[in-house]
Amino acid sequence: MVTAIHELSTRLADQISAGEVIERPASVVKELVENSIDAQSTKIDVVIEDTNHQVIKVIDNGTGIVPEQVELAFRRYATSKISQSEDLTRIHSLGFRGEALPSIASIAKVTMQTSDGIHPGVQLQVMGGQLGTKQPAASRRGTTVVVSDLFYNTPHRRRYLKSANTELAKITETINQLALGHPQIAISLRHNQKEVLQTAGRGNLQQVIGGIYNNQILKQLLAVDRSTDDFIVHGYIGKPELTRASRNYISLIINGRYVRNADLSKAVIAGYGSKLMVGRFPMVILELTIDPSRLDVNVQPTKQAVRLLDHQELGLFLTETISQRLQKQNLIPQALDNKVVRTTVSAHNQMEVALNLTEATPPIAQLPATPQPDQPVKSTQRSVVGAPILVKTSDDLQQPAVRAFQQRYAQEPAGAPFENQPTALKTFPSLRYLAQVHGTYLVAEGDEGLYLIDQHAAQERINYERLRVAVGKVENSEQPLLVPLIFDYSAAEALTIQQNLATLASIGLQLEPFGSNSFVVHQHPTWIKAGQEESTIRELIDWVLVHRQVSIADFREQTAIMASCKQAIKANHHLDQKQAVALLQRLAQCENPYNCPHGRPVLVHFSNTDLETMFKRIQDTHDSKESEF
């Protein structure tokens, strides 16, 4: 039987589209909180209640919606955020597609209560896309959206929901991401009356990070601030010893939007170079500001993936920024802090931490319903560059944005939050050799205390810096092959290889097309080890497929690392005074004397304070604090 083609009903279309936008409760939270942020709220409360069905409540103090337009908000492709197609190229708001509310409303019970603070408030209930009746409500400025019975009419989706705890963890993660992107907004998350997260909304990213992770981590973060004509970056990068097992702790926020971008993550990791241990990833929170017209966020409905026109330049900028910042830092781990401690903050731990917090501000819902005229109008423009304030005539100075700007910054504390951090360029300490311990560690003293040096790691680093240069210098001679090597690739890979034949030729690899998707190699550079021709050439081609460029020095870095390890003195090897002193002198000349090429520390430091504390010459700070109470 042939079924006639017909147009889908709006309701069905909404449900289909909801499948893209709303995957799980966390998506609802994301969409609603983004709406609140776009409505210039300064305080957003998210309340999750697990009764029979999860109830999600998002309360903000934003601009609200005027009574006549409330129904329109639930209409597909209805939005206040953009109006012309050119707007798509300069999106300053988080949302713009006009899909979120109707999508949520098509698969859940939604109650919205809103007021712009001038007109009387209204309440509207929508269920499965059917508008209910509009009722008058309190005229508190802002919007409250309550979503319950999510997926009640799409049971297949409901089946895929994970346990309440997993979903809560996802929600927490979403709120964390939003909070990191908007330190100027006080965001709270409450679950069954328990506070999970609360940010102060004072525009201080450091405080937000402390709230999300823990305050211990703050000590191990380095502030980063750099701007060029094209990019501004502000944020914190973890010291190389603060590592995680996954890339998930690299948080990149572009123009207030938390994004996932593999190229940029790679660029961040590249900034750490060989300072990271193998298989470990840094913790990084960076807010990037770029020209919105150079950024395409309209890639997928959830908007986490973005396309960047200048992603290579931005990547280089990030790599450079991070490696410069790390160079400035004294990277000798404190001996007492360097013991391996696992710190992971799950949603549960966060809750427990949060339980101990005293409540900073009352929830908005309990605030007086009428607007307070004496409350300063806080601008919530997320970035100055993202939304340029044009001043052409003196009258422009009176425009609200300018006033808002002044008012906002009048309240900012003078000076950067990290002013008291040492920023002076720290250099490698001058070490006086004392003794060798167990034929493995060298003990040395410096002006700032005692140092233990791992002799193997130290020599590995010295060898590595020498060899890294050496392995990159290869002769251009080529060895012809009696029986050529043939490499087969997929059609897509073959096309990329075709485009990069010149790059490969530049390192002595002449690939000739050989039938469809295959290449033949008649000769290879002589530096490739005998017996490893095929695997090495394959690796080189893979390298080009991934990086689109290749340098023999980079490619052979692993060789350099291995060779430097082999040639280094091992543990349990006696060194006399002269040898040890020579080793320390050569270490001091290294570009990065702090880590071996595998990322392990070369030396640890006991500061004078540490030593004094150990012998109770000074009171432990912990004890003294307790005695105050």
Add this chain to the structure above:
Amino acid sequence: MNFSINRVAFIKALNVVQRAISAKTTIPILTGLKIDVTDHEIMLTGSNADISIQTTISTANPDNELQIQATGSLVLSPARFFAEIVKKLPDRELQVDVADQYQTTIKSGNSEFNINGLDANGYPHLPEIDHEHQIELPAKLLREVISQTVIAVSKQESRPILTGVHFTLEKHLLAVATDSHRLSQREVELESPLTSPADFVIPGDSLKELSRMLDDEEDLIKLSLSENQVLFTFGETQFYSRLLEGNYPDTSRLIPNSSDTKVQFAAGELLAAVERASLLSHESRNNVIKLTIKPADKQVMITGNSPDVGKVEENLEPQALSGNDLEISFNPDYLREALRVFGSVPVEVAFTSALRPFTIKPLERPDEFIQLITPVRTF
């Protein structure tokens, strides 16, 4: 199973079979030694799946002092352990007696070992070989063919076919090996040509193992073929090897027919000079030495240069030289390995151009043996 045997004769047979037995195998029973006792002989079998070796000890030979009381089959595992026991036993003779459940008693003098054996039915069967494709070669000649070609096999498992020596049998036996940087080819005239031609590739490792076993052999070696196995029979011993599957590249057109420059050396002298020059090239970044040939000036110079270490120059004294001037660079290790198999005989090195492979042949009977080496293109 119950037999007694002269210990020295038994150890000799054990040593032969043990060559095929490896402690590392994915089939546990292959770490063992298989013993089959029939009315008039004992057969020992060892295998590592790639090669299998079988040898028999007969009652006919009085040196063996073999007396068989009961027949039967058994696997003793690990073989190494059993061999160590036998080697350390005190008396001239030993007696092996297998009771129920493969409980094996080994007696010699006052010493008695009780060890656990395994059911021989669990041991893989050796391949059946048909005797249609069969040739006979003197042991010395086969050893020579192997040593001349096996140097050029590839050690790269990514192209498995090149890890073997390619044999073509028709009127002649032609053995070729190449790792695609150099090639080695040996030709032997067969006394009794095959009725139908055969073409197979034997793994280089199997040939090396076989060659070691042929050291003391003087007699004819019989070579028989099956679908995927080759069998060498000599004396009391049978040596099986798997064959490599796949098509061996056509190497016939790789060998140049003509040359523009020819130089004759005593192989040993050229080898010594190459070894000296490679001392330096090994320290350099690309392991290359250069040969400069000027027939008009009767001059051949070998140079090695390492920017970090220094350089070496040596004027060679060729026995004869003719043709055009030439400068050619190559990896000295390939030439060194090629020259070693020539011993001290005079050789002719023939070049076409700086970028074409060059050949080395013995002056006497140059059609029998040829080595080919690809040069390095330097910039």
